[in-house]
Amino acid sequence: KQIRAAEQEGGLVRWLKRKDTGLLTWGLAHPKMVLTVTGLLFALAASLVPFFGTEFLPPFNEGSLTVNFSAPAGTSLTESNKLGTLGEEQILKLPEVAYTARRTGRAELDExxxxxxxSEIEVAFKTEQELKQVGKKMRSREEILTDxxxxxxxxxxxxxxxxQPISHRLDHLLSGVRAQVAIKVFGNDLLELRRYANEIRTAAGAVPGVVDLQVEKQVQIPQLLVRPRDAALRAYGLERGQVVSTLETLFQGDVVSQMLDGQKRFDLIVKLPEAQRNDIATIAQTRIETPSGALIPVSQVADVSYEPGPNTVNHENTQRRITISMNVAGRDLGSTVKEVQTRINQRVKLPAGYYLTYGGQFESQQSASQKILWLSLFSLAGIFLVLFSHFKSSYMVGQIMLNIPLALIGSVVAVLLTGGTFSIASLVGFITLTGIASRNGIMMISHYIHLxxxxxxxxxKEMIIRGSLERLVPVLMTALVAALALVPLTLAKDAPGKEILYPVATVILGGLLSSTFLDIVVTPVVFWLFGAKALAQYQRGHHEVSLDAHPQELDAQPLTPQADLNPVSSAG
Structure with a gap:
């Protein structure tokens, strides 16, 4: 059979088997050298991992941009419109820009x-064909953003x-800020928060790769303050809450009824005319009623004045906070934020009661990485239990799972060749690879057991060489089919829609290649060194199972001589 099968094999297969025979013969004769080289490759790959950059998600290529303009608080609609127009004119000077659309402000009832x-400006780009028609060439995304x-x-x-539109919304969902990183400073005094925020902005601005750095807009605006005097209130028999409620109705208004116009409803609001609500002298002379029915001016029971105050006060978890936002360009997110943290810790000293947190993609990346680490441990444990339930040998399972570190070697090389940055998508590829890489070991070792x-x-050694050669073609075919399916995803890295699939595919493809080629020689060598113990353990485990599965064989009936079964014929 083997001779006929060999005659039917193609020339390529026969050539591969001849080369594999020589490699196996050499490897089985030098097992320590094979394992040493493999161990060094794995150690080198593992040592490179801490030096890789990290990011939450790969940069998207949505084919458009979203540019946010933020003018000082209190800027009129007319001035904001002028600034937005200037921004659009600068954007349209880029040869790659097709058109822009702008929205300044949003309605109060908007979500x-x-x-x-x-202002928010949406920017659409021309296609490469449109640029070629005018003799222009499409620049890279980084060059366009820098310009x-x-x-x-x-x-x-x-x-x-x-x-970008989707990226901006993801950032807003993660941290409440339309930027990749949000540094939030918490404390009690708004002026101190503003001062520390500016110090943090200065420290972070010195870090290479930080762009679009800004402090949350907060300016001092005049505010009307009415402070009731307790002694005067008691003299007129008034209560503080009653006075505050009356003043709120007079100046802010109060809904007392509704008017119907067909299907429409309109609130009927009672308040003073606008002229009496804008002049401080008129406000001070506004009359309020006392319990005795007399009307007295507000100035008799309260101090009325204009004082500067912040235009907005933001709270998070019941604490005042101010936000510094930034994006990262030209380098990975993880190393940039770590350098920013180091600079801030060195230059900004926050007193007791003040602290800061880092939100946005950096926080999400750390949280997701920890979660994936725990899930990968559960995945490895699950693979081990499934394999052990079949082979009943820890030695056998260990040799099969040896393909996982072999796959890590190729994955690290693939990440290194494609930019040297880990993302959550890359980690997902690693987890997927653990199951794919174990398959080759199962095919090889199960065939050794069959023989x-x-x-x-x-x-x-002859049995190991025979089993390896007989499994060479199936191993290479399954690896080749999987690799060919991944190749389209590794092409056109910047194509819209492939941003997340690309790192997954490259990690799996690199690990698949290294685990397949190393498995051809490493698995036979390891089986030669530890296979005898593994086979003995396997046979003991399956022998015990077979006995437990057929207990009737232990309780077989006693043997009876044939003569005792036919006494009549024996007597005759």
């Missing part, structure tokens, strides 16, 4: 209401944040 000092930031930096007095159990082979 994401924005004041008129904030755009330089042009928008000419517009003073506004904070600019450049992102010993069913074909009368003895444990020897």
């Amino acid at each position: 994401h209401a924005e004041s008129v000092n904030n 755009l930031r330089q042009r928008l930096a000419l517009i003073t007095g506004v904070n600019v944040n450049i992102g 010993v159990e069913h074909e009368g082979e003895q444990f020897s």
Whole structure:
């Protein structure tokens, strides 16, 4: 059979088997050298991992941009419109830009209401064919963003944040800020928060790769303060809450009824005319009623004045906070944020009661990495239990799972060749690879067991070489089919829609190649060194199972001589 099968094999297969025979013969004769080289390769790959950059998700290529303009609080709609127009003119100077669309402010009833000092510009790009028609060439995304930031930096007095539509919304969901990283400073005094935020901004701005750095807009605006005097209130028999409620109705208004116009409803609000609500002298002379029915001016029971105050006070978890936001360009997110943390710790000293947190993609990346680490441990434990339930040998399972570190070697090389940055997508590829890599070991070792159990082979080098050669083609075919399926995902790295699939595919493809080629020689060598113990353990485990599965064989009936079964015929 083997001779006929060999005659039917193609020339390529016969050539591969001849080469594999020589490799196996050499490897089985030098097992220590094979394992030493493999161990060094694994140690080298593992030592490179801490030096790789990290990020939450790979950079998206959505084919468009979202540019946020933020002018100082209190900027009128007319001025915001002028600034937005200037921004659009600078953006349209880029040859790759097809058109822009801008929205300044958002309605109060909108789910994401924005004041008129904030503008959002959507930027659409031309296709490569359109640029070729005018003799232009499409630049890389990084070159376009660098040029755009330089042009928008000419517009003073506004904070600019450049992102992409989906990325911006993901960042907003993660941290409440339309930026990759949000540094939140918590404390009690708003002026101190502002001062520390500016110090943090200065420290972070010195870190290479930090762009679109800005402090949350917060300015001092005049505010009307009415402070009731307790002694005067008691003299007139008034209560503080009653006075505050009356003043709120007079100046802010109170809904007393509704008017119907067909299907429409309109609130009927009672308050003073606008002229009496804007002049401080008129406000001080506004009359309120006492319990005795007399009307007295507000100035008799309260101090009325204009004082500067912040235009907005933001709280999170019942604490006041101010946010510093930034994006990262030209380097990975993880190393950039770590350098920012180091600079801030060295230059900014926060007193007791003040602290800061890092949110956005950096926080999500750390949380997801820890979760994936625990899930990968559960995955390895699950693979071990499944294999042990079949082979009943820890030695056998260990040799099969040896393919996992072999796959790590190729995965690390693949990440190194494609930029040297780990993302959550890369980690997902590693977990997927653990199951795929174990398959080759199962195919090889299960065939060794088959040769010993069913074909009368003895444990020897000849048996290992025969089993390896007979499994060479299936191993290479399954690996080749999987690799060919992944190749389309590794092409056109920057194509829209492939950003997350690309790192997954490259990690699996690199690990699949290294585990397959190393498995051809490493698995036979390891089986030669430890296979005898593994086979003995395997046979003991399956022998015990077979006895437990057929207990009737232990309780067989006693043997009866044939003569005793036929007494009549024996007597005759």
